[in-house]
Each structure stands twice: as structure tokens, then as C-alpha cells.
Amino acid sequence: MNGTQTAVGSGAERREGREKVTGTARYAAEYDFPGRAHAWPVPAAVARGRVTAVDPAPALARPGVLAVLSHENAPRLAEPEDPTLAVLQAPRVPHRGWFVALVVAETPEAARAGAAAVRVTYEAEEPDVTLTESHPGLYVPEVANGGQPAVRSQGDPDGAFASAAVRVETAYRVPPLHNHPMEPHASTARWDGDRLVVHTSSQGTTPVRSVLAAMFGVPEEQVTVVAEHVGGGFGSKGTPRPDVVLAAMAARHTGRPVTVNLPRRLLPTVVGHRAPTLHRLRLGAAEDGRLTSLVHEVATHTSRIKEFVEQAAVPARVMYAAPHSRTLHRVAPLDVPSPSWMRAPGEAPGMYALESAMDELACELGLDPVELRIRNEPDREPDSGRPFSSRHLVQCLREGARRFGWDGRDPRPRSRTAGPLLIGSGVAAATYPVMVAPSGAAARALPDGTFLVRINATDIGTGARTVLAQVAADALGVPLERVGIEVGSSDLPDAPLAGGSSGTASWGWAVHAACTRLADRLAGLPGPPPAPGIEERADTTGTADAESPFARHSFGAHFAEVMVDTVTGEVRVRRLLGVFAAGRILNPRTARSQFVGGMTMGLGMALTEGSTLDAAFGDFAESDLASYHVPAHADVLDVEAHWIDEDDGRLNPMGSKGIGEIGIVGTAAAIGNAVHHATGVRFRELPLTPDRVLAGLLAHERPAGTVGR
């Protein structure tokens, strides 16, 4: 070993940082192969029905247009497992915005003009896009996202609730939300005979390769999928999306390299969204605040072609000790775009509702909300009965309270004002499961004393290259600068996607294994290895995915201070402070950025982000960045992330838990609870936009029937 210094735990600078700040980092649409053409999709103009005719003539007559593809002439593909990828294969329109044609042209301008000129006629049917709690289409699925059981029940939650000393029965609503990574979904594809090379903006290209090989009927070894740099994904690039299929299809049809760079406003309908969730909660507690009954029931929507169930009641199975409980999901298939993963699916909306309801219970009990959570700390995972591998929620709450200055807070709503501003503070807990998947990796010792680690990890902005090199350096016992790393191509050893906060755990495990083996072999050598070096490979199948007897989760606590303007209804978050317990933090520099980034997205969920399905047109009304407001610089004042070091030997060789998602979990509840503390008004539907807040304040000050006096 190189003394006592380790690479893991150091704040190593991002390896690709220089490329990113100089503009030389290349993203999927930026591979300008000779003869490259550009394609532009045509979205369906009805919300339900079928295409009766596609007239390509007006488009083909335009200068520069090379081809118009539709279900009438597009290459027939094998049926994909994911129905959203079966583009241009059939006349059915399952939702507005479904792609019904694709125009390929010499330039992006010509493709766009061509797409506007394609004449598509439809046989339209009446759509149903509106989710209600009493929608007749609601049913209880077998499983929710992540394979979680849709229903879990313990004891007699209804009886225990009825006889509880203190009861909270409440409902919360989270609207559809959009991932909107800064880089739109884009793919550049080219065929060389039966060999396909694709550059795509994806969170993991090993699965993209499998899907494309199957759909286009070519062996996997003839397909290379590259994602060198990815401009964010937040779940929406977790699996292949239509752009990559369209690019490969158009390239095959025209014999040219083709780039599909999806226009921003088309993203919400084709790349997945966070489905709306309607939450109903019942919390029953004893006088001392201990929960006796916890019921969390969720209704959500999915599309007609795919069952995706946002598992928003699942965190209630993890959080608090309650002897009687029920968690249940219902889903209604509607004529809506297919929902999918968005950062912390399940946990983000579920913990908004649960942690808001906990705040209501604290108010009902007259108990400090930090103390209420501490009193309900379970000694085992409530739903499974398994022991936790580690759980430091209480420490996060206490450390957060100390850093935030929570003690001495006047719990009475509306107790702090500054002119027209009401000031309040709130707290909420966070949790996210530890996930890990098997991965391959290769490590090579080179004759010059350096090392090269190869693995198809994807760096979507997390700093994967950097942290994996750190893991490798320590496993090899060499300084970080002697370790090179290659990621982002399906030609490298197979690896799972960057998702579920599992990337570093999954890839790091394999990198650690390969490097440990290589170090062992090198230990038996007298000097540097002869050319071309020595390589060791690892595959963690069977180890990384082995069943654990422990419940493994990250935990955290958020504290928020808000100002509510009683004149405009505007809510500003003055301070946001999070403390997390997520295993060992491998790179504090990049970890802090991920925590703060998650919290910032949570701030958006609380205050600015919300989408609506237009009942008549079946379209998302807020489909671009002018109407769907992601937080801007001016919205983000003071965001601090801290962590508690956990030493948990039941995770992986690095002792890490995953940090990409927990930052967004609970943030919106902390902000909402702070708004209640500031105003005395409990808002139960996100986002807390000025119109809603002002209406709530007016109703509070002038109860119904008194307005106008």
C-alpha cells in the first residue's frame, strides 16, 4: 500500500472535468460522421385512435428530405419487451404525442420542415386522461415498480386506527413530473453492413445493445452502443427510449448515419414521466406519539400499453414502527403517455405524503416533529422484520437539528413574521433502498507501471469515472494517478445501468474484485509485467445479487426554512439543510454535488414543478422548459448537505450505499411543513405555487362566505 493515504474518501477532481468546461466532451448528437442525416419525429395529434393514412408526398417534395418513415413503410422489428419502443410498427395511437412518422433529411432544418409537412389522418376516439380516486379503471396490480408487492398488511390497521387516541386522516396529491435532463434524448446510429454502431444518451448501454440486437435481429456482438458523456437522465434514460430505435431504423432505411435529437417539447410524452399520485393516509397514535396504525394508500395512472406503478406507499414499509399497517397501490390505465422512472420513483412522492402526514400528527399531538420521528424509530424493518444493516435516521435528525438551529423553535404556526413575510421551518425524514446488481470489470497492469480499468459503467454526471478509479487505486494499492479508466461503451465488460442509486456499488464491487485479483497476481512477480501487460477480470454475478438477511437502506433528514410572501403568495426557501447516512462516502466532492442536486430537484418538486394532462387534448400542458419550471439560480439560495459516516460491512467491499436519489426524498415534505409552520395553512397538493398559496392564505384569513367584505 502507498502509506496511509487512500484514494477512496479523497475529494478527487472529476476526470472528465476539463473536457466539460472546455466544451470538448462529446454527447450523443455530436458525432458528425460523413454523410450524416438528421431525423425529426411526427407526434400523434390525437390522444386515442388510429392512423388511417400517412401522406409523405408534401414532405418528400421539400428540399433536402430523404425519407418519410411510418408504420406503412418502416422496417419491421421484432416485438420489444418494452412496448414504448415499438415505434412505427402499427397504426394504433395509444396517447397524444406517440410518434406516427419520422422524417429524415440532410439538415435539422429540412427534417423539421419535412415533419411539419407530413399529412397524417386519424380515426379519433374519445380519450380518458384524468385520474381520480374513484376512477372505475383502478385496480390493484400484482406488483408495483421494482417488483414490490402492491399490497402489504399487518395486524388490524382499521381497528387500531378507530381505537387510536390521536388520529390523522389526510390526503395528498403529487402531479405528473418530468425528468427534463439538460441534454435531450438523442442518438446517432450508423450501419456498416450488418454491424450497428450507436452513440446514445443513455444511463446504461449494455441493456441498449441487447434491446437493439433483438429488435433488429442481429447478434449482440455486431452491435456497439456508446454513451461517453450523458447530459443527465434522472431515470428517463434508464432503458432505451424511442430515439435510439428510430435512429437505427432511419440509418438502416437510408443507408446513412442518422441523428435523432428529440425536440425538448416532445420529451414529456415519449421518455417517461413521474406518474401523478393521489395519497390517502391514516395515522393512529397513542398520547405519547407512538404509532399504533399506519395506512398509506396510493392511486396512480399508467398508459394503455404498459403497466408502470409508482411504488409510493413502499417507504411506509420501512420508516416507522407501527404494529398495524396497510400499504396499497391501485393503478388506472388511461390514454396517457407511459410513465417511468424519475429520480427516487416511489420514495420521492411517497415520502412527501408520509412525512407531511407525520407533521400533521406532530401538530395534533403538540409534539416536536423531530421527537415524534425518534419515538417511532423501529428496531427492525417494520414490514419484513429483518434487522437493518445500519440505520442512523435518529442521528441524522439530531445532527440536522443541531446544525440547523432547530432547538428553541416556537412550534406555533405564524409565530415569526417580517413585514409582509411569514417565516417558518420544517423537518422531514428521507430514505432510499440500497440496490446493487452484478457487473463485470477488467483490470490490466501495463509494463510502464500504470493500470487500465475497463468497465461499461456510465457517467451521467455522477463522477463514475473518478470514483471507480479511486476504488481501483486502493484495491491495487497504487496512487490514483497511475490508474486509467475506460467507461461508456458496450464493447467494455458488461455492466448494469446508472440507476436506482446502484451504479457505484455495482460497478465498484466488480472493479474492486478485478483489481484485488490483479494485485494478488502482481505480488508474485519480481518486476513490472511484460508487454502487453497482465489482465484480470471479474464478474460479481452470484455475489452482488445474493439475497441479504439484512434490510439495507440509506436514511436522511431535511430541514427547511421558508419565507411566504402574504402579498404575492410566493414561497422562497431561505435555507435547506440535509444530513444523510448513506454508508461510506467515497468522494466527498462529487457526493456533495449529488446530495445538493437531489435536494434542489426536491425544491423544484415542492415549489415550481408540476404538469397537467389536458382533459380535452390528452397532452401535457406544460411540455417545455418555459412552462414546466425547473428551479433556476435565483430559486436556490442556501443548500447544505452533510453526512454521518457509517461503517457498514454488510453492503459491498467499499461500504457504500448509493447517494444519487436520497437527496430528493423528503425535501418537498420539509418545505411543505415549513410553509405550514409559517402560515398555519396545510397545503396538500404540489407544487406550492403563488396562486395556490395566495388562495390558501385568503381562505385562512377570510373563511368562505366572507371574501369581499
Next chain:
Amino acid sequence: MGSQPHDGSGHRTAAADRHHSDTTLRVNGKPHTLTVDHRRVLLDLLREDLGLTGAKKGCDHGQCGACTVLVDGRRVNSCLLLAVALDGCEVTTVEGLAGDGEELHPLQRAFLERDAFQCGYCTPGQICSAVGALAEAAAGHPSHVTDPATPSGEPVPLGREEIRERLSGNLCRCGAYPRIAEAVEDVIP
């Protein structure tokens, strides 16, 4: 004819017609004469014709700021400017900020040191926007949050609030805002 990508040296230009015009721009100090499709925006000219892909296409509608570059020293959303209207203009992109040497521009260095980005897609726009914002403040341009009592024409001091306000046209979905504000603060003399 649709406009063809050019090699930037000017000798493959098609004849100007009703839909195309010859246009000369200086980009990062070098002159380029192109026959430009009238629909082509500066962003696409940079990316498709000149191979300068540092300016990013995030929304193509002036909503996200990822395409920010400097035209005659002022920051602009290059996706909203028709290239044909920029004849004779001087354009600076993220690739041209540092000049020819190995040295980074101080803002590029500050972004690296502060870890003021994650995915990197908004980063060139953030950096170009910050260069423009610093120049605007130095020239005495007020922002929405500038104290009205600030003397006209004098440089506006840039605190955190000013930085946040002036950079609010550049979205970052990774949420690097606090680090970006720190990085900008680092280069204020």
C-alpha cells in the same frame, strides 16, 4: 436544396439563392464565410457547420441557456439568432474562451475547482453566460436585484444575490447552482 454542412474554409459553399445567403462571421478569432440556409440559427451553424459542439442544444427555444455564446462580447442564446443576420459579427464560444494556450480561462478553472457541474451539458452555457454577466456588471448594467440607489454607469458590485439573478437564464438540472455561484464569486477581482 437543404443547406449542406461546410468544412468552414469557405470553398465548398453552394451559390446563394432565395433560401441561402453568403455570410461571414469571425468565430473565436477566425473568419468563416458560409452559404447559410436562412433558417439556420447560430447554434446550428456552430455545431453542424463548424463542428464547435461546445454550445449545447438543450431546448432550441431560448428557455434553458445551454447554447449561450458571446456575440460581439455580449451573451446571447445562440438558438434564437438566425445566422444570416450575424454577418460581420464576432462570436466567442466556450472553445475560444481560453485562447490558444493550454491555460484555462479563470472561470473554467473555478468551475473545475468548485465542482460546479455534474453532467456538464449546461456548463459551457453557464461559463459563457458568467463571462457576459461579469462584463455587464463591470459596465454598470443593473439587474432586477440591483439597488436602485447604485450610481448609474458605475460598475455594479456582484454579491451572491446578483450572481444568482444574472445567471438565472441558465438552467442546471443537476442542481449545481450553489457551486456555480461560488465559482463565479471566485473570479471576481
